[in-house]
Amino acid sequence: MFFKKDDKKVDNFFFIKIGALLIHAAKIDENFTDKEEEIIKKTLLELGVKKENLSSIIKEAIVTEDNSNQILEFTKEVKNLSEKEKIKIIETLWAIIYSNKDADLYETNLMRRLSGLLYVDSKVMGDIKEKIKNRN
DSSP, X not given: OOSOTTOTTOSHHHHHHHHHHHXXXXXXXXXXXXXXXXXXXXXXXXXXXXXXXHHXXXXXXXXXXXXXXXTHHHHHHHHTSOHHHHHHHHXXXXXXXXXXXXXXXXXXXXXXXXXXXXXXXXXXXXXXXXXXXXXX
């Protein structure tokens, strides 16, 4: 678990925003698969979501993502995380993208935009991409 339970940043709102970002990546190719949903659930649990809250967080994240027209609102919470926590989320984003063995133009464009929004060096982003791509 990445976040301590007494951390003030850790609340459902925070996890919903992260979930919405992950769901956005999964839906950008217009093919949100069960495999992608499992990756998202596993990551949210690793980040500290309680198992009994997982389905409601996912439902809220889907609604949040459906009702949003920009990713900026999802990245506000993430960009203030530690480098280790950001890398975990970026690894998950790439894992979602490569869960179908291929990255399309929309997915790679999303990750390029996220690199800037999350203050992640493009070399670091590329290294994470290659690591995940080679793992799949």
